[in-house]
Amino acid sequence: MNKNLESITADRPNIITSQIEAISFYRKMDIKETVKEMIAGKYVIVEEFYSNGLLVLGELKKRLSFKYTDKSFQGQRAYRSAFREASHRLLIKVKENKLTVKKGPKVGWLELLYPDVSEFYVSFPEVQGMNSSWEWYKKGIEIKTLDITLKPYYNTYFPTRFDHLKLFDKWLKKYDGSKEKAIEIGVGSGVLSFQLIQNGFNDIFASDTNKNAIIGVSQECERLGFKDNITLSQGDLFENCDVKADVIVFNPPWIKAKHKLEEGIDKAMYYEDGLFDRFFEQAQNHLKPDGKIVMIFSNLAEVIETQSAHPIIDELRNNGRFRKDLHLTREVRASSRRTKREDNRKNEKVELWVLAAKTKK
Template structure:
């Protein structure tokens, strides 16, 4: 049996134990068996579905092939036990909830194929790649004195993919094609339309007297970089996640913007006021299940509501707050437009303008996607907000 921090198994008649790693916070599997090339994909799928982890002891590339076979079986459409009503199938919020449940079940099943690492992030399997750097970027540096650990192969492949993204970077049109390099667990600005909104929106006139802007929840630092490139003399970029701040620092150094942009580890606002405050909060009010999802899911709209409720107190006279937000939550039935406008009004704010754009990512055009109807209708907006005058607030 295993506890929440360690995984235990028996091998060659001897009890074994290693630390369990999971960036998604998944608990250590309770049942573990040794697996090799004699294990069939069908048998592996049955074991994974039952919650039994398979600790791989053969060729690494064969393990990847087995994981692909598990994914095919997991993604295979299942026959419904009874037909659902047209209304139930058509309800966007029901489709979203079923989509999230399917994603969660898929993740649990595929996480059951696991790999052992030594304390220096090395794998002793045939044809195993050198993953030391990828693991170091996510887990921190290892050393020979650390105990061995076990992680899912699926997570490892995610680390490798993130490492490649970090090396290659994402080209950002709003930065004249220069690249932003996302770190593991920090959302990449692959959807450039929202960045372009920040590039194109008219700057508040109040910046002429005090060229200062705040970027709330900076992530990779891309919006702070865009503001600096637009001529804002000083940008204060905040984030509460150390990974995000390290990522933003790396990108700002690459772009030569460290003298213009100051990073602060804060939840939302710096203590001062500014003529421009920008925020791109997570767009969907739901619970994240992995580090990367924190950039997409905002439980109970905590960050959105925190930004709105605190904005007026951090704006200088004549200043604006720019809220960058998709309306996907509205199309999914997770939040209404009236609710958003009520929060804006209750925060003592008024809308002075709005710029809209339509996303162009692949899922918008994928009619087979479970959430296609909502994605096809999605609009991303930059809401220009200002504090109400005293007479308006009464």
């Protein structure tokens, strides 16, 4: 199924294993003064109870909200950036894969991601993220278009809205072309590849820059019985790909980045300059003459910022590489009730684009 996956190690939150100069926070301490020190650059260690960390973060949010009053998308991005920088100086101690404070959650990722470290400090928000991810992983997320429960790996993007999956499912059920080979770029949690398999594609090359995505999909293939159907590769776009496909599937990030991207979910949500041009240029070399490129996108960027460019439309207008065969849209419904992601996407529609190579004259 996979080549050289044994050498891939999961990306995990940064930890501190040495002694550090820090303030220990207990519940009876002056929380306002503690947060002031944290904003100024001091480390703070959560002591006694896990909930003490929640108190500090609550005060931090309150303090920063007085400074960052702009409620626009850009203004809130600045607020989140400041909160992230300060909050990651709030630390919690881990010993033998367990939080040392009382009444803390049992986070299974601590054991799976740090089997080689017995004692360390990690930021409180990272623990929150790992805890949330672990809950999703344990309970799974039902994918009705697949009739399976997905168990998403840590720091891997997974869907909490399903309208784009329904669009893809609708197209797959009507597709009557060759199903010999398919490529998925940006496999994520594996949903689209699994949809391809359930619709008759049994030889899929799937790639992702995110190492955790490759590890997670590999484990899911074993669990779901798809290990003979997918070849996984960790790399950028078509790196290490030597096949030509009947169908190339790409669900790219939907918003252009205005910040330095981190590996993992960040790169699944935001794209950098040049991504789409590189994709289209490379796709030409991996698409069979009568093959199709299927791209899932959204008008989210235009909803957020009306002057935002649409990279697929730009490709069709400005380059002579592909023609549009089909364009489907679907209104976006609310997020899964279990997710805590903000649902501020009014007027958003997901899109499915089917492109074919232009015939050379």
